[in-house]
Amino acid sequence: MIDEIMSYLQEARERPVFQQIPEEISIRLKEPLPVEPQGAEKACDDFLNNVLRVYQTMNVHPRFWGWVVGTGTPMGMLADMLASGMNHNVEAAYTIPYQIETKVLDWLKEMLAYPKEAGGLLVSGASMANLIGLTIARNTMAKFDMRQEGLQKAECKMTLYGSEEMHSCIQKSVEMLGLGNKALRRIPVNTDYEIDIKALENEIRKDRDSGCQPFCVIGNAGTVNTGAFDDLNAVAEICAKENLWFHVDGAFGAWVALSPDLSHLASGIKKADSLAFDLHKWMYMPYGVGCILVKRREDQLRAFSLVPEYLRHDEKAPVWFSDYGIELSRGFRALKVWMSIKEHGVKKYGRLIQQNVDQARYLAKLIDESPMLKITAPVRSNIVCFRYTPSKYDEHSLKELNEKIMYQLAFSGAAVVSSTTISGKYTLRVAIVNHRTTRKDLEFLVKEATRLGNALDRAT
Numbered sequence: 001m002i003d004e005i006m007s008y009l010q011e012a013r014e015r016p017v018f019q020q021i022p023e024e025i026s027i028r029l030k031e032p033l034p035v036e037p038q039g040a041e042k043a044c045d046d047f048l049n050n051v052l053r054v055y056q057t058m059n060v061h062p063r064f065w066g067w068v069v070g071t072g073t074p075m076g077m078l079a080d081m082l083a084s085g086m087n088h089n090v091e092a093a094y095t096i097p098y099q100i101e102t103k104v105l106d107w108l109k110e111m112l113a114y115p116k117e118a119g120g121l122l123v124s125g126a127s128m129a130n131l132i133g134l135t136i137a138r139n140t141m142a143k144f145d146m147r148q149e150g151l152q153k154a155e156c157k158m159t160l161y162g163s164e165e166m167h168s169c170i171q172k173s174v175e176m177l178g179l180g181n182k183a184l185r186r187i188p189v190n191t192d193y194e195i196d197i198k199a200l201e202n203e204i205r206k207d208r209d210s211g212c213q214p215f216c217v218i219g220n221a222g223t224v225n226t227g228a229f230d231d232l233n234a235v236a237e238i239c240a241k242e243n244l245w246f247h248v249d250g251a252f253g254a255w256v257a258l259s260p261d262l263s264h265l266a267s268g269i270k271k272a273d274s275l276a277f278d279l280h281k282w283m284y285m286p287y288g289v290g291c292i293l294v295k296r297r298e299d300q301l302r303a304f305s306l307v308p309e310y311l312r313h314d315e316k317a318p319v320w321f322s323d324y325g326i327e328l329s330r331g332f333r334a335l336k337v338w339m340s341i342k343e344h345g346v347k348k349y350g351r352l353i354q355q356n357v358d359q360a361r362y363l364a365k366l367i368d369e370s371p372m373l374k375i376t377a378p379v380r381s382n383i384v385c386f387r388y389t390p391s392k393y394d395e396h397s398l399k400e401l402n403e404k405i406m407y408q409l410a411f412s413g414a415a416v417v418s419s420t421t422i423s424g425k426y427t428l429r430v431a432i433v434n435h436r437t438t439r440k441d442l443e444f445l446v447k448e449a450t451r452l453g454n455a456l457d458r459a460t
């Protein structure tokens, strides 16, 4: 199994980045529930023959740039294997895995210049981290005991704020927290897709005047559409002035903190009351590992701590991880973080992140030089939005044409990019959180997108 997966990783570049699922595999996978044992060898062979040897390479490929999807490393993979082998439930403070997760949290705080004494927890990803952060925000800022009374007790509507470019997981969190999507105020952005600070202040004032209770602002450190950064220092200032919780969604973008060129964009992160980010995106670790950090550990404990009789433990010992979040049983996801950071060291991560930023700038330059391709949003960090633009096309035809380019890039196995709509324009989108990408890959993308665009244009 190890030999096979090592070859898979080693040969990733030679394989197509994407291919449709072969019909016969779909048929074979529809097998009935195995009631009698099939044996380990058959289970393994079925995986090799129906999955690994025939499956599209996807995000371990150097030319995968869709959505914001991480790439993983061999060390991360092997650490996951060791963690599964130990099968430890990382919970109680008297275990070595607990100490490793605690150490990892300390390292992450140091890497992101976040206060040392902050609380934190590793979770499955940034969606979960945002949910935990916003739960703590809601409970801490409520004017009553939220855990006892729930939102039923609220005398006025609790409202929170973020830019129109917020990730959809924030809306999901707000819905799950019983606040309702309408309480999440979407503030317009400026031409760089950063939150409009004046509009934010106005909206907060308007809500106060109409009897609402504004309680939280969500700052974006790297928006999913364009990789834009809100002015986090300005947002922090408003939060301090207005007595609001400052939460930062830094799913991938928090890591510009390690980039020599862009670390200033993350300078406001240390002011956040809570910070959500991923390790499985721009830290190149295998799925799924994200993190929530909370400036005042007591706020996190107040929101989550619950010790029933059957979990009672030494009260003088450090608090168990279940008191910091939702999960009781939790795997040893800290191991891959610990081993990866030890293997590579922080400086190398900084170089890789800077490399991706430089690659995004290089791609933007290639697009600028190309007569038929056009950049559709400012390139702030690692995301490049562009499209093929023959002059005679209206918006609807441009969408159709570029959608076809995206699918043909993928179905030919050349490259995976995704798409979005910004300022009403359909656009292709390249998010580089890939340590295997080279500049040649980006040159190839520009050539292929142009070739496909030309061919499709000629055919219409």
Ligand SMILES: Cc1ncc(COP(=O)(O)O)c(C=O)c1O
Pocket (backbone or CB within 6 Å): 067, 068, 124, 125, 126, 127, 128, 167, 169, 222, 223, 224, 249, 250, 251, 252, 278, 290
């Ligand atoms: C800005 C932002 N926030 C949150 C998320 C959700 O993160 P996850 O997929 O790890 O749950 C993403 C995912 O791409 C993102 O880009």
